[in-house]
Each structure stands twice: as structure tokens, then as C-alpha cells.
Amino acid sequence: MMSTAAQPLDRIFGALADPTRRAILARLSGGEATVNELVAPFGLSQPTISKHLKVLEYAGLVSRGRDAQFRPVRLNAAPLADAAQWLGDYRRFWDESLDRLEDYVEELKAREKSHDGQ
Amino acid sequence: MMSTAAQPLDRIFGALADPTRRAILARLSGGEATVNELVAPFGLSQPTISKHLKVLEYAGLVSRGRDAQFRPVRLNAAPLADAAQWLGDYRRFWDESLDRLEDYVEELKAREKSHDGQ
DNA sequence: CCATAATATAGCTATCTAGCAATATAGATA
DNA sequence: TATCTATATTGCTAGATAGCTATATTATGG
Numbered sequence: 001m002m003s004t005a006a007q008p009l010d011r012i013f014g015a016l017a018d019p020t021r022r023a024i025l026a027r028l029s030g031g032e033a034t035v036n037e038l039v040a041p042f043g044l045s046q047p048t049i050s051k052h053l054k055v056l057e058y059a060g061l062v063s064r065g066r067d068a069q070f071r072p073v074r075l076n077a078a079p080l081a082d083a084a085q086w087l088g089d090y091r092r093f094w095d096e097s098l099d100r101l102e103d104y105v106e107e108l109k110a111r112e113k114s115h116d117g118q
Numbered sequence: 119m120m121s122t123a124a125q126p127l128d129r130i131f132g133a134l135a136d137p138t139r140r141a142i143l144a145r146l147s148g149g150e151a152t153v154n155e156l157v158a159p160f161g162l163s164q165p166t167i168s169k170h171l172k173v174l175e176y177a178g179l180v181s182r183g184r185d186a187q188f189r190p191v192r193l194n195a196a197p198l199a200d201a202a203q204w205l206g207d208y209r210r211f212w213d214e215s216l217d218r219l220e221d222y223v224e225e226l227k228a229r230e231k232s233h234d235g236q
Numbered sequence: 237c238c239a240t241a242a243t244a245t246a247g248c249t250a251t252c253t254a255g256c257a258a259t260a261t262a263g264a265t266a
Numbered sequence: 267t268a269t270c271t272a273t274a275t276t277g278c279t280a281g282a283t284a285g286c287t288a289t290a291t292t293a294t295g296g
Contacts (some may be wrong), residue, residue: 010135017132018284019125022204030206035243048285050244055283069242069293077211084209086140088200090147093195136254166255169272187263187272197291235244 008060009086012079015059020044021052024076025061032065032074126178127204130197133177138162139170143179146193153189 006014015021024038039049053073056062060079065072124132133139140158171191174180174188178197183190 005276007137009140010137013131014135016204017128017135019128020284022127025208029211036241044284045286046243047245047287052246075208075211077208080205080208081212084202084205086134087198087205088194090195090198091142091202093147093193094199113249138254154271162254163256164273165275166259169254172274219268 008079008082011059012061012083015055015061016083018052018055020049021056024049024056024073025054028062028073028075033070034070038073076092126200129177130179130201133173133179134201136170136173138167139174142167142191143193145178146191150183150190150192153191156191156197171200179183 016025020042021040027033027038027041035046035050038053039046042049043072053062053064057064061076062073063076065074132162138160141160145151145156145159151173153164153168156171157164160167171180171182175182179194180191183192
């Protein structure tokens with residue numbers, strides 16, 4: 001199960017490396033779902049989907065609720081921000097000319113965040 | 119070696135899921151390097167690094183040159199843009215309030231790109 | 237309490253992974 | 267040509283992964 005010693009980014013990128021798991025996240029971006037609702041669209045067994053959910057949970061990308069015998073799954077996107085930040089360090093290599101604009105926006109955003117704002 | 123049928127994002131995220139490979143990319147962001155230069159900082163054998171390089175190459179993240187008996191490795195960040203774009207679809211979930219600003223900038227960037235500009 | 241529905245766990249297989257040491261190959265140089 | 271240096275390839279091991287079926291668990295509802 002991806003060695004217990006794995007770093008957060010290992011788990012996050014590892015979770016995203018599987019198309020079924022990316023599809024699960026895409027589905028969850030439209031709202032929470034039960035396990036069976038997630039099983040339906042794939043040609044995969046329920047235990048297989050449950051295993052994928054465990055990988056996503058281990059990466060912090062989903063969390064589970066409880067509603068009678070249902071265990072609703074919801075998206076938790078926070079770790080994706082870490083992944084995006086890691087990628088951000090390389091942005092200038094694929095998008096050199098727009099780098100300064102990006103920096104400017106990041107600065108604006110940081111400023112807005114520090115002022116708070118709703 | 120991550121099934122031949124893997125999709126590009128599988129290979130990209132899969133490549134990023136290993137800390138040694140992320141460190142190699144970080145090193146390459148400072149300029150190209152030979153295999154032995156990449157071996158040095160890790161406590162890993164040369165064949166192990168060569169194998170990591172093959173995974174990175176398969177994901178399109180590095181390319182190799184030839185200079186005498188050296189095979190210089192350089193960063194190819196383009197596939198990271200695909201990963202970043204995928205993540206971008208989830209940005210609003212971790213960064214709701216700044217979404218409109220982000221959209222605005224994306225629009226600006228698209229406009230600037232279509233005008234070209236150096 | 238019993239039956240059913242939703243989900244989790246166990247146990248299995250085939251394949252992939254990350255690491256190693258040993259060896260092969262390719263190019264430069266003495 | 268012989269040798270040295272840089273890198274690739276081979277063959278191995280231990281452990282992870284993705285899938286399955288069968289079974290256990292948990293909670294509802296009769």
C-alpha cells in the first residue's frame with residue numbers, strides 16, 4: 001500500500017496516477033456520493049472501488065461520512081493545493097513569458113487573503 | 119513498468135509520485151546534468167538512477183542529449199502543464215473566493231497568447 | 237430477531253516497482 | 267589496440283498494486 005513511510009506528495013501524486021481514481025474525484029466534484037454510486041459507472045467490483053477509496057483517503061483527498069448504512073464520500077481538495085504548489089515551481093519552464101503576470105496575481109491573492117475578505 | 123497502456127496523466131503523476139524523481143527534476147531545473155551528476159547527491163546506485171530517468175523520459179519529463187560518452191539529461195516541463203491543468207479544474211474547491219480573479223487572469227493570458235507577444 | 241442492503245475485509249493472482257550487484261556497450265584517449 | 271570512463275542492460279529480490287470472488291460487518295426495516 002505505498003509504503004507507510006511515503007511523503008504526502010508521494011501519496012497525493014500516487015493517488016492521482018490512476019485513471020479510476022481521477023474519475024472518482026471528478027465525480028465527487030459534483031457532490032458527495034455513496035460507494036455504490038461510485039461503483040456504477042465503472043466496470044469494476046465494489047471491493048475494487050472501496051480499495052481505491054482507501055488510497056484516496058490515505059492521500060487526504062476524500063473523507064467519509066456516515067448516514068445509516070451508507071458511508072458517503074466527499075472530495076477534500078486541500079491536498080491538491082500542495083500538488084499545485086509543487087507544480088507551480090516549474091511553471092516558468094513551460095510558460096516563461098507569462099511568469100511575471102502570474103507572480104503579480106499570486107501577490108494580489110496573498111494580499112487579499114491577509115486582509116481576509118468574506 | 120506501469121503498463122504500456124497507461125494514459126499520459128497516469129505516467130506524469132506516476133513519475134511525480136516518487137521523491138527521488140521529484141528531486142531529479144528539481145536538480146534539472148537548475149540546468150542539464152549528466153547521469154553521474156544525478157547519481158552523486160542520492161545514496162543510490164547508478165543503475166537505479168538510470169531506471170528513474172527512464173520513467174521520467176517515458177512520462178516526457180526529461181529528454182536526453184549526447185555529448186561524447188555523456189548522455190546529458192534536461193528538464194522538459196511541458197507535461198507538467200497538463201498536470202497543472204488537470205489540477206486547475208479543482209482549484210475552486212480549495213480556493214473558492216479567489217476563483218473569479220483566477221479566471222480573469224486566465225482570460226488575460228489567453229488573450230496575450232493569441233496576440234502573441236515575443 | 238431475521239432478512240436485506242451497503243460497505244468492508246480477507247485471501248488470492250498477476251503485474252509493477254525500487255532497489256541492488258554484475259556485466260555489457262560506447263566513446264575517448266593513451 | 268588497450269584501457270578507461272560514462273552509461274545501459276540484465277537478472278535478481280522484496281514489497282506494492284489492481285483486480286477478482288467470497289465472506290464478514292453494520293445498520294434498517296419488517
